[in-house]
Amino acid sequence: MSDKTVQLTTAQxxxxxxxxxxxxxxxxxxxxxxxxxxxxxxxxxxCLGEALHEVQEELPLYRGxxxxxxxxxxxxxxxxxxxxxxxxxxxxxxxGTANLVTSAALAHANRLPMLMLCGDTFITRLPDPVLQQLxxxxxxxxxxxxxxxxxxxxxxxxxxxxxxIQSLPNAIATMLDxxxxxxxxxGLPQDVQGWTYDYPEVFFEKKVHRIRRQxxxxxxxxxxxxxxxxAKRPMIIAGGGVxxxxxxxxxxxFAEAHQIxxxxxIAGRANLLDTHVLNIGPIGVTGSDSANxxxxxxDVIVAVGTRLQDxxxxxxxxxxxxxRFISVNAARHDAGKHRSLPVVGDAKLAxxxxxxxxxxxxxxxxxxDHAKAQRAKWVDYVADNVSYGDNRPNSYAxxxxxxxxxxxxxxxxxxxxxxLPAEVTANWRTLDQGTVDVEFGxxxxxxxxxxxxxxxxxxxxxxxxxxxxVFTGDGSYLLMNSDIYSSVLSQKKMIVLVLDNGGFAVINKxxxxxxxxxxxxxxxxxxxxxxxxxxxFAAHAASMGATSEKVANxxxxxxxFKRAKASDKTYVIVMDVDPYEGWTTEGHAWWxxxxxxxxxxxxxxxxxxxxxxxxxxxxxxx
Numbered sequence: 001m002s003d004k005t006v007q008l009t010t011a012q013x014x015x016x017x018x019x020x021x022x023x024x025x026x027x028x029x030x031x032x033x034x035x036x037x038x039x040x041x042x043x044x045x046x047c048l049g050e051a052l053h054e055v056q057e058e059l060p061l062y063r064g065x066x067x068x069x070x071x072x073x074x075x076x077x078x079x080x081x082x083x084x085x086x087x088x089x090x091x092x093x094x095x096g097t098a099n100l101v102t103s104a105a106l107a108h109a110n111r112l113p114m115l116m117l118c119g120d121t122f123i124t125r126l127p128d129p130v131l132q133q134l135x136x137x138x139x140x141x142x143x144x145x146x147x148x149x150x151x152x153x154x155x156x157x158x159x160x161x162x163x164x165i166q167s168l169p170n171a172i173a174t175m176l177d178x179x180x181x182x183x184x185x186x187g188l189p190q191d192v193q194g195w196t197y198d199y200p201e202v203f204f205e206k207k208v209h210r211i212r213r214q215x216x217x218x219x220x221x222x223x224x225x226x227x228x229x230x231a232k233r234p235m236i237i238a239g240g241g242v243x244x245x246x247x248x249x250x251x252x253x254f255a256e257a258h259q260i261x262x263x264x265x266i267a268g269r270a271n272l273l274d275t276h277v278l279n280i281g282p283i284g285v286t287g288s289d290s291a292n293x294x295x296x297x298x299d300v301i302v303a304v305g306t307r308l309q310d311x312x313x314x315x316x317x318x319x320x321x322x323x324r325f326i327s328v329n330a331a332r333h334d335a336g337k338h339r340s341l342p343v344v345g346d347a348k349l350a351x352x353x354x355x356x357x358x359x360x361x362x363x364x365x366x367x368x369d370h371a372k373a374q375r376a377k378w379v380d381y382v383a384d385n386v387s388y389g390d391n392r393p394n395s396y397a398x399x400x401x402x403x404x405x406x407x408x409x410x411x412x413x414x415x416x417x418x419x420l421p422a423e424v425t426a427n428w429r430t431l432d433q434g435t436v437d438v439e440f441g442x443x444x445x446x447x448x449x450x451x452x453x454x455x456x457x458x459x460x461x462x463x464x465x466x467x468x469x470v471f472t473g474d475g476s477y478l479l480m481n482s483d484i485y486s487s488v489l490s491q492k493k494m495i496v497l498v499l500d501n502g503g504f505a506v507i508n509k510x511x512x513x514x515x516x517x518x519x520x521x522x523x524x525x526x527x528x529x530x531x532x533x534x535x536x537f538a539a540h541a542a543s544m545g546a547t548s549e550k551v552a553n554x555x556x557x558x559x560x561f562k563r564a565k566a567s568d569k570t571y572v573i574v575m576d577v578d579p580y581e582g583w584t585t586e587g588h589a590w591w592x593x594x595x596x597x598x599x600x601x602x603x604x605x606x607x608x609x610x611x612x613x614x615x616x617x618x619x620x621x622x
Contacts, residue, residue, distance in 0.1 A: 023211075240268050414471070481541075
């Protein structure tokens with residue numbers, strides 16, 4: 001090994017090291033880091049900014065408008081690349097970095113890699129207290145950046161230039177680990193960024209990374225096979241981990257070999273095509289009658305690549321208490337949930353092994369026919385739900401149906417938070433695998449447009465002739481919309497559907513469903529709003545450089561969508577939808593929410609009793 005060294009600043013060394021990290025995807029070698037999103041301030045512009053300027057072709061830096069939205073874009077980028085590539089985010093010390101906490105939590109909840117290179121206070125403390133420093137009176141080492149510790153998988157504060165020799169590889173190893181995947185945070189004190197060190201040249205040698213595929217334990221596999229072969233009413237829950245593993249083909253082969261009905265989680269949407277005979281639909285609170293019906297009756301459930309979130313499990317009321325679970329998951333933490341029989345390992349390896357171990361087993365035909373019949377009913381319901389005419393009020397479902405009928409099979413759909421995740425999950429008919437991004441791990445308002453931008457950056461690198469289609473409500477649009485401008489600036493076209501229902505309509509629906517009066521959700525019900533008025537979203541989007549128009553109904557939406565497809569820049573289409581009518585009313589499992597045990601309202605009391613009546617079906621577990 002060479003003893004040669006090179007003198008670099010800490011910031012220069014970080015960037016040079018990132019520049020030389022590679023991965024092979026589909027036989028093509030490419031940089032592991034696709035670049036970054038950045039907003040400069042005094043905490044990162046002078047040193048990290050200087051280092052990034054030198055590699056702007058190799059590691060392109062996208063100028064963000066808001067640090068939180070930069071993090072959302074980075075998360076969506078990683079999701080589009082199936083966690084095989086990541087982006088970094090750089091923000092200044094103080095409020096700039098603090099703005100990334102929410103997006104770090106989103107990446108953590110969704111198990112997505114994202115590297116944060118954030119300014120920090122001076123390690124010498126000589127100029128303390130400095131601009132934007134948050135002083136902790138009893139602990140001078142404690143600051144804003146410590147707030148990231150609960151929401152990242154890897155955290156470090158670089159107090160000496162040599163530390164990155166250990167810290168950077170550890171951060172990357174965490175981000176690429178299928179079991180521990182998530183965001184990594186490096187706090188970079190402003191003085192340390194500019195300090196120099198004689199780094200060994202070998203540290204910057206080109207490295208080609210590979211994502212680990214963990215084989216399953218033989219005993220765990222045998223136990224799982226024995227249980228599955230005893231099943232009279234088996235079912236598979238396919239989660240987002242199936243796609244991250246690249247195991248869609250293996251999942252399909254496994255289901256077909258044993259004729260096991262498949263249901264999908266929100267993150268697992270677009271594992272199977274809508275037309276696959278064993279695709280019984282989405283499961284859970286925002287699921288389908290078909291999937292939830294067979295879930296209640298299944299005796300053995302194979303959960304693949306899912307963390308079994310409450311929207312999947314109906315707060316653990318969606319299954320028979322006697323049902324047995326087999327959980328195939330790369331993460332031990334997820335594989336053992338709720339007394340599951342764990343199969344810890346990579347789905348692409350585990351499913352063929354379980355397939356072979358279950359050779360000869362086929363689910364009873366009566367059960368399979370029952371599941372298919374339930375799905376046929378749901379298909380009919382969705383067809384009616386997305387239809388328009390007969391003076392039906394405009395709805396989310398209708399807009400989804402219009403886009404679904406006109407989009408390309410490889411276009412990517414992005415949604416998050418509010419009512420649209422439920423409506424997209426229930427009503428979207430999958431045209432191709434891996435084309436749906438419904439962010440519901442953290443259910444974060446504001447992800448939609450920012451995430452669409454990040455997804456489009458990734459999509460443009462893989463399928464530049466396809467579109468990224470964003471569904472957002474007026475509430476999320478108002479929360480975070482500036483990446484419409486970012487997409488126009490960077491020439492990364494999106495199609496954005498803004499469906500305006502006059503406020504936070506889905507939470508108003510929950511408010512009403514629990515017996516409460518409408519209050520502070522719809523603009524019309526805000527006592528501090530004397531004269532509500534509608535925002536001109538089309539004009540607002542146009543002011544940021546997008547092409548935009550407002551349509552009156554789904555028929556006009558279809559024509560506008562065709563124009564958006566033909567456009568070469570970001571296109572925003574606005575349509576009003578009814579806040580009360582047109583919701584998908586079928587397919588809902590019970591969901592645990594806190595309701596008042598004591599109240600002056602008879603309606604609230606009655607709703608509490610009704611809501612609690614389903615608790616007896618709740619499975620108790622860990």
